[in-house]
Amino acid sequence: MADFTAIADVSQTLVDLLTESLANLGTSVQLNDLQKAPPASNLLTLFLFQIREDGHSRNRPPEVRPAATGVTIKRPPLTIVVQYLLTPWATNHDDNQRILGQTMRTLHDNAIISGPALRGSLLAVQEPIHLALVPLTLEDQLRVWHSINQPYRLSLHYEARIIRIDSLISSTSAVAQSRSIAPADQELPQ
16 A cells, blocks of 8 residues: 555656646646646646545455464555546637647546556555546536636546555454363363
């Protein structure tokens, strides 16, 4: 599992993938919190706007591994889903649509990112990132833009799942060395 840098590593993986893909359009890619609108240029911004725990993985059992004196019981990893707002900032409206089209094709063709395309702690553990276009209603899209005090712009919403962040909590427990079963009318030997 990845360490606490996993969220930043997912973002960097996406920036690197899209930077390579959009180079032929003369478009750069950057992480941006959109607190102020970037200057109009051939730019695609990735705004990480939501992180949530994956409900399907929440109740996984602890990991049990053999140890020298018994077993090590490790708390299951935190599994999260991250959502991004991808927005083009070209001066020409048609360029915005080209940037979005190329972005969608790239993320569709790389719906599962694995191997050397991963960055940071994700590369070390080789856990793939699964990408999906998230359909948001116009009302939900407007809420996102309103919450960051920016006028609405045509944008895409993608989620990356499942990112596992390793827990540091573990304990060691002894293993039973022997057991015996006796009929109910007899006492167990001491």
